[in-house]
Amino acid sequence: MLKKNDVAPDFTLFATPDQKITLSEFKGKNVILAFYPADWSPVCSDQMALYNEMQKYFKKYDATIFGISVDSKWCHMAFSQSRNLHFPLLADFEPKGDTSKKYGVYNEKEGECNRALFIIDKEGIIQWSYLSPMAINPGADGILEALEKL
Amino acid sequence: MSLKPAVSKTDHIQGKKDASIVIVEYGDYQCPYCGAAYPVLKEMMTKYGKQIKFIFRNFPLSEMHQYARPAAIVAEAAALQGKFWEMHDAIYENQRLLNEPFLLELVEKLELDPHQFNVDIKKSELATKVDSDFESGILSGVNGTPSFFVNGRKFNAGAEDLLQLMSEIVK
Numbered sequence: 001m002l003k004k005n006d007v008a009p010d011f012t013l014f015a016t017p018d019q020k021i022t023l024s025e026f027k028g029k030n031v032i033l034a035f036y037p038a039d040w041s042p043v044c045s046d047q048m049a050l051y052n053e054m055q056k057y058f059k060k061y062d063a064t065i066f067g068i069s070v071d072s073k074w075c076h077m078a079f080s081q082s083r084n085l086h087f088p089l090l091a092d093f094e095p096k097g098d099t100s101k102k103y104g105v106y107n108e109k110e111g112e113c114n115r116a117l118f119i120i121d122k123e124g125i126i127q128w129s130y131l132s133p134m135a136i137n138p139g140a141d142g143i144l145e146a147l148e149k150l
Numbered sequence: 151m152s153l154k155p156a157v158s159k160t161d162h163i164q165g166k167k168d169a170s171i172v173i174v175e176y177g178d179y180q181c182p183y184c185g186a187a188y189p190v191l192k193e194m195m196t197k198y199g200k201q202i203k204f205i206f207r208n209f210p211l212s213e214m215h216q217y218a219r220p221a222a223i224v225a226e227a228a229a230l231q232g233k234f235w236e237m238h239d240a241i242y243e244n245q246r247l248l249n250e251p252f253l254l255e256l257v258e259k260l261e262l263d264p265h266q267f268n269v270d271i272k273k274s275e276l277a278t279k280v281d282s283d284f285e286s287g288i289l290s291g292v293n294g295t296p297s298f299f300v301n302g303r304k305f306n307a308g309a310e311d312l313l314q315l316m317s318e319i320v321k
Contacts, residue, residue, distance in 0.1 A: 050293060052213045057288070084213050136306075139293035141151065 001104035039079035151291030180215035187309035
């Protein structure tokens with residue numbers, strides 16, 4: 001798993017059925033990458049639902065958040081609509097898990113991403129990373145602390 | 151993960167004032183899991199309320215639950231008339247009916263002073279209180295609702311487990 005001071009590997013992934021997002025286009029902004037195992041986990045303790053409530057806190061630190069899982073763009077679209085999400089979910093779908101592997105957070109056994117967080121600074125350097133136990137939603141306190149330190 | 155900030159006078163508190171066991175819940179009035187936890191917590195306070203202290207802080211997931219934040223604000227307005235827990239309980243006891251007209255029905259049912267309520271509900275302090283509860287939850291590591299803290303430390307399990315723990319440690 002990549003760590004502080006590593007260069008964040010660039011990627012281009014589908015964010016909607018007809019739109020792709022490239023990480024390097026976000027240079028000049030802080031970026032939060034939240035790798036998570038799968039869409040449709042139980043509602044109220046859902047990690048993405050929590051981050052959805054936190055957009056204004058992330059904005060305070062000039063940070064943009066992307067969720068990433070191996071689910072397809074269509075699956076992401078349905079999930080995002082059902083939870084009224086206001087930030088992009090990226091599909092690490094083809095080749096499967098390619099981006100997760102570059103960040104060292106792909107779980108071969110499950111065929112899913114691990115639950116991992118990265119904070120990338122405005123120059124594209126990883127400033128913080130965190131691997132959470134698969135079943136535990138890591139919350140957002142770690143993210144805010146790391147953003148505070150940038 | 152620990153509770154930030156610690157319990158203070160601005161919190162809604164029930165139970166024993168100077169208890170050595172202090173439980174904080176971060177809850178959302180529209181969250182079904184909080185609704186399911188409510189009777190368990192009620193049982194806990196019936197059994198152990200003379201020995202423990204219980205605090206409720208707002209953690210509305212507003213994007214997912216459209217009435218969670220209005221409910222939180224109405225409960226804060228009820229608090230200004232000394233009826234926070236009555237409102238808190240009435241909302242959870244009727245959670246499936248929750249919407250804005252129903253909240254106004256509760257205002258009437260609990261006999262809040264309607265004029266005072268209409269003045270209070272417009273105060274920005276109420277929204278600020280809800281937001282600062284939410285923010286304290288985030289900083290304390292709340293990752294969903296309900297989340298519990300026992301003596302300032304996150305309790306990573308549900309209300310049933312909390313009740314079980316109390317049955318073991320309350321003397």
